[in-house]
Amino acid sequence: MLSEYFIERFGLTKKGADNLIKGIIYTSLQNISFMFPVGLYAALLYIWINPLIGGEIIDPNLGMFIVAILIVLGIIFALSWKQYHFVYNTTYIESENRRINLGENLRKLPLSFFERRDLADLTSTIMNDCTDLEHVFSHAIPQLIGSIVSLIFVAIGLLIFDWRLGIALLWVVPVAFLILFISRKIIKKGSNIVMADLLECGDSMQECIDSIRDLKSYNYEDDYYSKLVRITSNIEKSRIKSELMSSVGVITGNIVLKLGIISVIFVGSYLIMNGQISIYTLLIFLIASASIYNPVENGLLFLAEILIMDNKIDRSKEIERQVIEGGLIDYSLDGYDIEFKEVNFNYDNLKDVLTDISFTAHQGEVTALVGPSGGGKSTLSKLSARFWDPVSGTVSLGGQDLSKLDSEKLLENFSIVFQDVVLFNDSILENIRVGRKDATDEEVIEVAKLAECDEFVQKLPEGYNTVIGENGELLSGGQRQRISIARALLKDADVILLDEATSFLDVENETKIQKALSTLIKNKTVMIIAHRMRTIANADKIVVLDDGKIAEQGTPDELIANDGLFKKMVDLQKLSGEWEI
Numbered sequence: 001m002l003s004e005y006f007i008e009r010f011g012l013t014k015k016g017a018d019n020l021i022k023g024i025i026y027t028s029l030q031n032i033s034f035m036f037p038v039g040l041y042a043a044l045l046y047i048w049i050n051p052l053i054g055g056e057i058i059d060p061n062l063g064m065f066i067v068a069i070l071i072v073l074g075i076i077f078a079l080s081w082k083q084y085h086f087v088y089n090t091t092y093i094e095s096e097n098r099r100i101n102l103g104e105n106l107r108k109l110p111l112s113f114f115e116r117r118d119l120a121d122l123t124s125t126i127m128n129d130c131t132d133l134e135h136v137f138s139h140a141i142p143q144l145i146g147s148i149v150s151l152i153f154v155a156i157g158l159l160i161f162d163w164r165l166g167i168a169l170l171w172v173v174p175v176a177f178l179i180l181f182i183s184r185k186i187i188k189k190g191s192n193i194v195m196a197d198l199l200e201c202g203d204s205m206q207e208c209i210d211s212i213r214d215l216k217s218y219n220y221e222d223d224y225y226s227k228l229v230r231i232t233s234n235i236e237k238s239r240i241k242s243e244l245m246s247s248v249g250v251i252t253g254n255i256v257l258k259l260g261i262i263s264v265i266f267v268g269s270y271l272i273m274n275g276q277i278s279i280y281t282l283l284i285f286l287i288a289s290a291s292i293y294n295p296v297e298n299g300l301l302f303l304a305e306i307l308i309m310d311n312k313i314d315r316s317k318e319i320e321r322q323v324i325e326g327g328l329i330d331y332s333l334d335g336y337d338i339e340f341k342e343v344n345f346n347y348d349n350l351k352d353v354l355t356d357i358s359f360t361a362h363q364g365e366v367t368a369l370v371g372p373s374g375g376g377k378s379t380l381s382k383l384s385a386r387f388w389d390p391v392s393g394t395v396s397l398g399g400q401d402l403s404k405l406d407s408e409k410l411l412e413n414f415s416i417v418f419q420d421v422v423l424f425n426d427s428i429l430e431n432i433r434v435g436r437k438d439a440t441d442e443e444v445i446e447v448a449k450l451a452e453c454d455e456f457v458q459k460l461p462e463g464y465n466t467v468i469g470e471n472g473e474l475l476s477g478g479q480r481q482r483i484s485i486a487r488a489l490l491k492d493a494d495v496i497l498l499d500e501a502t503s504f505l506d507v508e509n510e511t512k513i514q515k516a517l518s519t520l521i522k523n524k525t526v527m528i529i530a531h532r533m534r535t536i537a538n539a540d541k542i543v544v545l546d547d548g549k550i551a552e553q554g555t556p557d558e559l560i561a562n563d564g565l566f567k568k569m570v571d572l573q574k575l576s577g578e579w580e581i
Contacts, residue, residue, distance in 0.1 A: 024146050028145075087142045125312075164267060169288070171263070186245045327403075339361075339395070340383075340384075359543050362541075368536035380545065381529060390403075417498050436492075500530060544564070
């Protein structure tokens, strides 16, 4: 069925495909209705020209003509009204649904997907591509198919009226479309070049905004500005090139269409000279050519636009085709021990990041992950919350294999404080309430005090109702981190993951927050990543990672006694603490 084809070809919903079909039908009927005035012109022309060619004088009934004109206008208006609804209104609703569906798909995808993908590319797909597709579904497809359908009906009528002039008028149409179809590879190639340049520009703009502080501090603004000028210049050139590549087929097709009028004149003149048709018949076909060729010219433009949109449709469908992590929603846990058993992991089948990892983080204990940078500590913590699945081996929580559990349901058991804090352009109250959306203001303020937020919040213009800007731009790094810790305190989950949770804090505030965290972690499974040895001095177990492997594990006292990598790290930090300028 046509509806199923549109769903598969363009990624529409069932309702969207049905509305598109209705839009095509009403566009076809609207185009046919535009031929009705041609019939009225023909009648008036016949009344006027008949006496000139030796016929009798016909007395026109003006009343009938006025009624006919009103009826024709009424039909055109009614069809245009319905066509507008199914072509435009329903398209914008479908576009809204497309964006929501893409967003819902992204929400359900594993977090590993976002670490592999360019976020500027995803944003462009949801916003820019969907906007461009709106025009395809509201203009290009209905008008193109509607033009073809209406052209078929009109062509049948003209061929019945006079098949010779009909062929002379219509032969150029398939030739024009064939020319454009042959040039489709050139059109798509130009579109791909533009898309690549736009993505590069988006990435560079985002990079510039994110790194503006460093660019200024190192007087690199002029160099970076030159880079942006070069990239935007490339976009301008690629757009011009793409337009030229598209216009080759479109312009050539339009030139061929003009030959249709010429062929009608030549054929019509020949037939008139041989007495086979009247001049009236020729004039009718010349008038009809204007009504026929205009939709065809638009159809050529719309076909070129559809060919360009293939790339954007494929990008949307790629997101929809991504495998959504499934898993059990209803399950029971035997406690909250996290166990790694012979776990191996790499990113996209490249070099192994973790190799043969086996240890258990017990409930009621603090397990610290330490080791040199790049050793795999953060990756290991992400595996414990199923941000990724291991390549081999198992990661389990309470005896349940994480790869078999629903990731959204699983994360209800986790409170996570990342090193890179993400805040929203909202009040401090709402930023902390992310931890538990049904928390009262009193509960939010209570955990904010435990996380040492209250002191700096009270100095803000509107206290806890102060809007802190995009990603908390009005706050310092330490203040942002304390809000993140307050979120974790508010959620109060059974598993706590702390990734350099106090890295931005001074010694005094770190000590105060550690007291608050000690309340949070009682009887819970805690995994902490830290480079400050004092942060993990009281950990129950330390797992030392080096180059993706466990170098040693045990209590702090056991590892110091072993005189291994952990002892070396402790000694180095002691030396750095004694360093003076």
